[in-house]
Amino acid sequence: MGKEINNMVKVWDILVRVFHWSLVFFVLVLFLTEDDFLTIHSYAGYTVLLLVLFRILWGFIGTYHARFSNFMSTPQMAIKYLKEEIAGDAKRYIGHNPAGAIMIVALLVTLIVTGFTGMATIATEGKGPLANTFIASFSGELLGEIHEFFTSVILALIIFHVLGVIFSSLAEEENLVKAMITGKKKKEKQYNENA
Numbered sequence: 001m002g003k004e005i006n007n008m009v010k011v012w013d014i015l016v017r018v019f020h021w022s023l024v025f026f027v028l029v030l031f032l033t034e035d036d037f038l039t040i041h042s043y044a045g046y047t048v049l050l051l052v053l054f055r056i057l058w059g060f061i062g063t064y065h066a067r068f069s070n071f072m073s074t075p076q077m078a079i080k081y082l083k084e085e086i087a088g089d090a091k092r093y094i095g096h097n098p099a100g101a102i103m104i105v106a107l108l109v110t111l112i113v114t115g116f117t118g119m120a121t122i123a124t125e126g127k128g129p130l131a132n133t134f135i136a137s138f139s140g141e142l143l144g145e146i147h148e149f150f151t152s153v154i155l156a157l158i159i160f161h162v163l164g165v166i167f168s169s170l171a172e173e174e175n176l177v178k179a180m181i182t183g184k185k186k187k188e189k190q191y192n193e194n195a
Contacts, residue, residue, distance in 0.1 A: 007187040030048065042127075
């Protein structure tokens, strides 16, 4: 075959990329401050919730590949895709594949629940935006345990997400981390027969 033609396509807009890497940073801050730096931990948690709120809004009004309507999937579609990916014959997606779509929803929902239970936990101590609400009357110990459980779920989802990105990058022969930095992915391979 000839020389491969430059065939990159813009997929991830700047807001999706800034959201993604900001979320990575602030979730890392959350894990590093969870026991000893409650003020930093709380503000990082509020920031994550604001980022998630932005992403949900952008999922309805954003660019083509950012909109939920263009990549939503069902668990059955994700499982079928994963089986095909393992077998080496999965359809290639320019945007999110079905497994990635399910991961996005799982992460967003889990981040919301974790953030809310974190705010509810400190509300029982008279702190945070929920301090003067009925939520402050709940058991701080129970809310703390729920918060810790969902923190563990987030960690598990992050591990699966990273493994999925590595596996898909290798299977599709495309650096998906680089794509989330540059915003560009390869179109279907095309070759210049004259080169």
